[in-house]
Amino acid sequence: MRKKSFFQKAAAVPHIMWVIMFIAAPMLFVLYFALTDAEGKFSFSNIAELSKYGNVFILSIAFALIATVICLLIGYPLAYFMSRQSERAQKILMVLVMLPMWCNLLIRTYALMALLDNGGLLNSLLVKLGLDKVSIVGTNFGVILGMVYDFLPYMVLPIFTSMTKLDKRYIEASHDLGCNNWQTMTKVIMPLTVSGVISGITMVFVPSISTFYISQKLGAGKIDLVGDTIERLFQNTSTYGVGAAMSLIMMILILISVGIMNRFSDDEDKTVKRGGIR
Amino acid sequence: MKILSKFYIAIIFVLLYLPIAVLIIFSFNESGSLSEFSGFSTMWYKELFEDEEAFTSLMNSLILAVSSAVIATVIGTFGALGLHRMRSRYIKGAVNSITNIPMMNPDIVTGVSMMLLFVAVANLIRSQSFFGFGTMLVAHVTFSIPYVMLSVMPRFKQLDKSLSEAAQDLGCTPAKAFFKVELPEIIPGIISGLMLGFTMSLDDFVISHFVSSPDFQTLPLYVYNQTAHNVKFSMYALSSLIVAVILVILIAVNFAGGKKRREVAKK
Amino acid sequence: MKRTASIILIISLLLVLCVPLTSCEEKSEGESSGTVTLYVYNWGEYISDGSEGTLDVNAMFEEWYFETYGQKVKVNYSTYSSNESMYAKISSGSVNYDVIVPSDYMIERMIKEDLIVPLNYENIPNAQNILPEFQNADYDPDKNADGYNDYSVPYLYGMVGIIYNTTMVDEADTGSWDLMWNEKYAGNILQFNNSRDAFGSAQYSMGDVNLVNSDNEADWRAALEKLKKQKPILQGYVMDEIYNKMENGSAAIAAYYAGDFMAMYENNNDLEFFYPEEGTNLYVDAMCIPKSSRNKTIAERYINYMLSEEPAVANAEYTYYASPNCAVRENEEYIEYMNEIKEGGFDLMYDTDAIPTSSYRNLSGEKLLLINTLWEELKSDITVSAGIYVLCGVIIGTLVCLGIFFAVRKKKRDIY
Numbered sequence: 028m029r030k031k032s033f034f035q036k037a038a039a040v041p042h043i044m045w046v047i048m049f050i051a052a053p054m055l056f057v058l059y060f061a062l063t064d065a066e067g068k069f070s071f072s073n074i075a076e077l078s079k080y081g082n083v084f085i086l087s088i089a090f091a092l093i094a095t096v097i098c099l100l101i102g103y104p105l106a107y108f109m110s111r112q113s114e115r116a117q118k119i120l121m122v123l124v125m126l127p128m129w130c131n132l133l134i135r136t137y138a139l140m141a142l143l144d145n146g147g148l149l150n151s152l153l154v155k156l157g158l159d160k161v162s163i164v165g166t167n168f169g170v171i172l173g174m175v176y177d178f179l180p181y182m183v184l185p186i187f188t189s190m191t192k193l194d195k196r197y198i199e200a201s202h203d204l205g206c207n208n209w210q211t212m213t214k215v216i217m218p219l220t221v222s223g224v225i226s227g228i229t230m231v232f233v234p235s236i237s238t239f240y241i242s243q244k245l246g247a248g249k250i251d252l253v254g255d256t257i258e259r260l261f262q263n264t265s266t267y268g269v270g271a272a273m274s275l276i277m278m279i280l281i282l283i284s285v286g287i288m289n290r291f292s293d294d295e296d297k298t299v300k301r302g303g304i305r
Numbered sequence: 306m307k308i309l310s311k312f313y314i315a316i317i318f319v320l321l322y323l324p325i326a327v328l329i330i331f332s333f334n335e336s337g338s339l340s341e342f343s344g345f346s347t348m349w350y351k352e353l354f355e356d357e358e359a360f361t362s363l364m365n366s367l368i369l370a371v372s373s374a375v376i377a378t379v380i381g382t383f384g385a386l387g388l389h390r391m392r393s394r395y396i397k398g399a400v401n402s403i404t405n406i407p408m409m410n411p412d413i414v415t416g417v418s419m420m421l422l423f424v425a426v427a428n429l430i431r432s433q434s435f436f437g438f439g440t441m442l443v444a445h446v447t448f449s450i451p452y453v454m455l456s457v458m459p460r461f462k463q464l465d466k467s468l469s470e471a472a473q474d475l476g477c478t479p480a481k482a483f484f485k486v487e488l489p490e491i492i493p494g495i496i497s498g499l500m501l502g503f504t505m506s507l508d509d510f511v512i513s514h515f516v517s518s519p520d521f522q523t524l525p526l527y528v529y530n531q532t533a534h535n536v537k538f539s540m541y542a543l544s545s546l547i548v549a550v551i552l553v554i555l556i557a558v559n560f561a562g563g564k565k566r567r568e569v570a571k572k
Numbered sequence: 573m574k575r576t577a578s579i580i581l582i583i584s585l586l587l588v589l590c591v592p593l594t595s596c597e598e599k600s601e602g603e604s605s606g607t608v609t610l611y612v613y614n615w616g617e618y619i620s621d622g623s624e625g626t627l628d629v630n631a632m633f634e635e636w637y638f639e640t641y642g643q644k645v646k647v648n649y650s651t652y653s654s655n656e657s658m659y660a661k662i663s664s665g666s667v668n669y670d671v672i673v674p675s676d677y678m679i680e681r682m683i684k685e686d687l688i689v690p691l692n693y694e695n696i697p698n699a700q701n702i703l704p705e706f707q708n709a710d711y712d713p714d715k716n717a718d719g720y721n722d723y724s725v726p727y728l729y730g731m732v733g734i735i736y737n738t739t740m741v742d743e744a745d746t747g748s749w750d751l752m753w754n755e756k757y758a759g760n761i762l763q764f765n766n767s768r769d770a771f772g773s774a775q776y777s778m779g780d781v782n783l784v785n786s787d788n789e790a791d792w793r794a795a796l797e798k799l800k801k802q803k804p805i806l807q808g809y810v811m812d813e814i815y816n817k818m819e820n821g822s823a824a825i826a827a828y829y830a831g832d833f834m835a836m837y838e839n840n841n842d843l844e845f846f847y848p849e850e851g852t853n854l855y856v857d858a859m860c861i862p863k864s865s866r867n868k869t870i871a872e873r874y875i876n877y878m879l880s881e882e883p884a885v886a887n888a889e890y891t892y893y894a895s896p897n898c899a900v901r902e903n904e905e906y907i908e909y910m911n912e913i914k915e916g917g918f919d920l921m922y923d924t925d926a927i928p929t930s931s932y933r934n935l936s937g938e939k940l941l942l943i944n945t946l947w948e949e950l951k952s953d954i955t956v957s958a959g960i961y962v963l964c965g966v967i968i969g970t971l972v973c974l975g976i977f978f979a980v981r982k983k984k985r986d987i988y
Contacts, residue, residue: 034480039387039400042380042450046403049447053418054406060421082954089956089964096967105317108310122555123318129551130325133510133528134544137536138324141339145760145807146820148327151340162759164822165807167960179321237411240510244532247808248765251951254413259951261417261515264944265660271421274414281411290975337839340820352623424664436667518667519613519650533653534616535815535835537623 057278060271073272080256080273087253088280090167091236094174095182098231099224101175102182106223107216109183110190117191124187128180133240139176140164140244165247173245174235181230189223190216225288233281253277325548332541353539353546362527366507369438369523373445374502380446381453382495386483389461401454408451416515419444423516436518444516445509449502456501460494607644610870613658613669615857616651616812617835618728620883620890627886633877637870645870653811654766662687668864670871676711676856677768679724680934683712688860690714690722695872698879702726706856706896711933724858725875728893730830731924732769732853739842740824749777749848751825753798758805760824762817765809767947768932772853773827774798781851781930789942796946800953809951818843829855830921831893837914845920851928856896894921 064070077084109120127135142148143163150160163169193216201211239254246252251259253273260270327339335344353359384404391397407415419440427435464487472482510525517526524547531540612630622628630647637645652658655678661667663685674682682688693699699720706726707719714722734751740760745751752761752773764770774795775783783791807823815832817823819840833845859875861868877883881899885906888895892913900906901922910917935943 034478034483035387035390037387038383039391042384042387042404043400045380045447045450046384046400049419049422049443050406051403053415053422056421056425057414057418079949080952082956083952085956086954086960089960092964092967093960101317105314108314111310112314118559120314120318122552122559123322125555126548126552127321127325129504129508129555130548131508131510131525131528133525133532134328134547135324137528137532138328138544142324142327144817144820144822146340146817146822148331148340162807165759167957176321176324179317233409233411237413239413240529247762247813248810249803249806249808251954254411256948256952257413257417258514261420263654263657263660264948265664266944267421267424270417274417278410278414282409285409287975338820427665431665520609520611520648520667522650530616530651532813534651534812 057271057274060267061275062272063268065268073268074276076269077272077276080253083251083253083256084276086250087236090171090174090252091232094171094178094235095228095232097171097175098179098182099228102179102227103186103224106183106186106190109187110193121187124180124183128184132177135177136173136241136244139173143169143172143245164245165249167250169245170242170250170252173241174231174238177241178231178234181234182227185226185230186220186223189220193219229285229288232284236281237277328541329545329548332538332545334538337538349538349542350546352537353542356539358522359524359527359539359543362522362524365438365521366524369441369445369521370503370506373442373449373506374499376442377446377449377453377502378495378499381450381498382457382491384450385454385457385461386487389458389464404454405451407448408455412448412509412511413515415448416444416512419447419512420515436516438521440516440518441513441521441523444512445506448509448512449505452501452505453495453498456498457491457494460491464490607646608867608870609646609648610671610867610874611669612647612649612671612874613661614649614651614671614673616653617815617832618651618673618857618887618891618893619649620886621649626890627883629878629883629886632883633874636877637873641873647874655768656766662862662864665864668866669862670865670867671859671874672862673727673857673859675932676709676858677932677934679858679860680711681940682860682862683723684934687863688723689863689865689868690716691725691861691875692868692872693718693720695869696725696876696879698876699725701879701881701884701897701899703896703898703901709856709858710931711856712858721858724860725879726856726858726896727878728831728888728891729854729856729896730893730921731847731855731927731929732772732827733830733833733845733847735818735826735828735833735836735843735845737818737821737824737840737842738844740821746844746846747849749773749850751848752777752827753802753805754825755805757824759807761802761806762814762823762826763799763802763806763809764827765811767943769827769853770799770809770950771795771943771946772932774802776848776850776852779850781928784853784930785933785935787936787939789939792939792942792946796950799950803950803953829893831891834892834910834913834917834920847924847927849927851930854929854931856931892917892921 061073062069062071064072109117109124112120140147144150145160145162145164153160163172197215197219198211201215206214236252237254238252239258242250242252242255257270257273257277260266260273331339331342332349333345333347334342335346335348384400388397388400423435423440468486468490469479469482472486473479477485508525509523510529513523513526514529517523522530528540528543531537620626620629622631630649634645634647637643652661655675658672658674659678659682662669662672662682672688679688693716699718702720702725704719706729707721708715709721709724709726712721712724716722734746734749736746736751741751741757745754745756751757752763754761764773771792772784775786775791777798778794783795786792807817810817810826814823814826814828815836818826818836821840821842830845830847833843837843837845859878861871861875865871878887879897879899881903884895884897884900885903888897888900888906889909892910895901907918910921914920
């Protein structure tokens with residue numbers, strides 16, 4: 028191979044500079060703020076402070092887990108049924124899944140809240156029908172519902188994509204070899220769509236555990252998750268140290284769970300990429 | 306079974322679209338109420354079009370999205386080229402993993418980390434108006450770069466090395482060889498990277514929330530401020546319009562050019 | 573395909589090159605004719621903004637300024653929802669504003685921390701419109717030669733009270749702060765989402781109006797306990813979201829500012845309001861100029877303009893808050909307007925001498941830190957119900973089983 032020219036050597040320089048300045052350096056700032064006290068000395072006081080937020084962490088993880096599992100339970104059959112429709116129907120359904128993904132999360136969350144609030148359309152309909160009101164906003168159920176509603180498309184799309192990529196001949200072969208529908212599902216289809224499931228799980232779990240808008244609106248400011256706390260610590264009380272410590276812990280938590288997730292994947296492509304989570 | 310599955314699909318989609326549908330229907334509601342539909346009217350749309358703040362936010366969003374997407378695409382494409390040619394596996398691996406951090410991290414952590422950096426710089430240069438378009442642009446470029454790399458890198462890997470070498474044998478400089486021979490091959494990747502960056506930027510709220518200032522408000526930030534206060538019904542009109550525009554774009558992309566679908570689907 | 577692709581790329585590149593160019597052009601054009609941007613940072617819904625047929629005060633100012641001084645000024649108006657978040661923005665030094673409108677105790681703090689500057693009253697002749705009792709404010713103790721507050725000019729003021737929905741709340745339960753702790757209305761009560769007002773509601777409910785400025789840590793802890801007791805029966809902690817929630821009947825009871833009640837009443841006549849008998853908070857929001865301001869003179873003229881009759885009346889009518897401005901108080905049309913919105917509306921705002929009140933004062937740094945800590949303690953006071961633990965246990969258990977199953981199967985496969 029010939030010697031590299033200046034052009035080729037220089038091509039990556041702006042990228043590397045940018046990445047160091049605006050990705051690596053900010054991360055170091057998080058680390059610095061998390062591990063120093065007010066005087067700038069090294070200390071674990073901020074991390075120790077987090078013990079007060081034990082229940083907040085537990086609740087966030089629990090909500091994210093529950094929302095992810097519900098999304099999977101709803102989304103997997105949905106993706107499967109979608110993949111069995113005609114080509115044209117699939118295209119339309121695909122657009123229908125993608126529309127909410129592209130539509131801003133704030134708008135969808137607000138729309139859901141407006142619908143479910145005690146004085147919203149749902150409850151005024153219930154009252155008209157002579158039924159009791161149901162309180163959803165401000166309850167755990169409301170927050171989880173918000174997460175499921177907002178992030179379900181992120182679960183469906185990758186699973187659906189891996190279903191459509193599945194070679195139909197595998198299914199035919201398994202039927203020919205005497206599998207019934209259920210066996211085909213568990214022995215052929217599920218193992219071959221694991222990569223889609225894994226990326227779906229990551230795409231739901233990560234934004235669920237870090238959200239603050241959903242809990243603000245559907246939890247009515249009463250159910251504080253990790254995201255709300257970080258947001259408040261930075262935007263309201265300017266306690267950067269504790270906020271940074273909290274972000275750090277959350278980051279580590281997510282790295283660990285994504286790491287565990289990747290072990291599940293039998294696929295060649297071991298790194299799960301969170302494609303387009305916003 | 307067939308009918309059952311169709312029924313299941315229908316139920317889920319109805320539930321998924323119910324809140325959005327209600328929003329759109331009630332944006333035409335004459336009285337500003339969400340619980341009763343009293344009469345058809347387009348007054349909220351009229352009010353929206355007279356709202357200068359909403360219009361400025363839209364323009365800001367578009368300016369930011371276009372400029373950040375292009376900068377990210379340029380940096381990311383050359384970055385991918387340089388990394389592709391790089392011999393040291395370690396540097397390559399390290400740069401790749403750092404680049405992917407914003408993609409793996411929750412948005413709030415990315416936002417907070419950038420805010421800490423900007424506050425530190427602002428204090429260092431004693432600037433009182435450091436936050437604004439500049440900080441937003443840097444943040445948006447930063448979180449778009451990984452997506453550009455994601456769509457450009459595979460194209461480089463597919464490239465036939467001998468083509469560029471042949472061009473250089475025939476007298477091209479390496480830069481010229483890149484622009485004449487390789488660039489046309491990777492253009493589809495660049496375009497999809499550009500599109501991804503554009504939509505990411507347009508859609509972002511969380512990161513912007515931490516690095517913005519009131520001088521430069523984008524559409525999602527405007528929506529956030531609206532929903533934190535006394536919500537005017539023109540907000541419903543705005544949301545309905547956004548949904549409509551996205552629907553048109555999606556249909557155009559999905560049904561006009563069949564081939565493009567795969568690339569967009571990556572999002 | 574390739575051709576179109578490259579054409580699209582070129583066009584988008586050109587577009588981008590054009591955008592900064594045009595925006596630069598605009599700027600240089602603007603600067604040559606001398607447009608100055610005045611950054612105003614105010615509470616949400618706190619100015620007459622031209623919506624629904626009201627006057628657009630900021631636009632009027634721009635016009636007036638151009639006519640009077642021959643210079644183009646553009647008002648960049650943005651809003652906050654609590655003193656604390658405004659303070660966080662200003663003190664971080666990352667943004668600059670020319671006019672801000674903090675409440676009394678926050679002004680005291682910002683004076684102490686040297687974040688706002690004394691005003692030059694030569695540019696604010698309309699300060700004479702401010703009623704004398706608002707000129708000897710405790711929160712702004714230094715006075716100038718004319719006896720005016722050195723750092724601040726009162727904008728609007730008001731008192732905290734309790735709003736309730738008459739269709740949901742029994743009249744007999746009203747009158748006292750205890751309504752906010754009444755378990756009969758569990759799930760229908762809204763509390764302030766800012767520390768000072770939330771703690772205030774607990775402290776006033778204890779009957780002593782001076783508790784809100786207590787220097788005794790035990791008093792604050794007692795208030796926290798009271799708030800913790802209230803948390804399970806709350807629907808949520810909200811600020812301006814309260815408008816929609818009270819208007820559409822999503823909640824029955826909320827403590828909020830008197831002026832905002834009038835705004836909600838206009839949309840929902842089922843709402844009622846009272847000042848709790850134990851006493852309540854009297855607050856004054858006043859206009860100040862932050863140290864970072866780059867256009868102090870224009871900012872002072874802006875403040876002056878806000879004190880003149882037309883904009884002051886417009887703001888008072890838009891916000892329904894009480895005005896310390898005698899040009900507003902004596903305006904017949906305004907009095908009529910308030911009474912039209914709600915019978916006795918004018919008296920509700922101004923005839924308040926019988927109610928015991930106190931104002932928040934700035935607290936020592938140590939106490940501020942304490943409040944922050946206690947507020948965090950309240951916000952993070954979450955009980956995770958057994959059901960959630962069980963559900964998560966099942967999920968994690970299933971995951972672990974699946975993991976083991978896959979691992980074993982893989983091993984088996986490897987053996988074959």
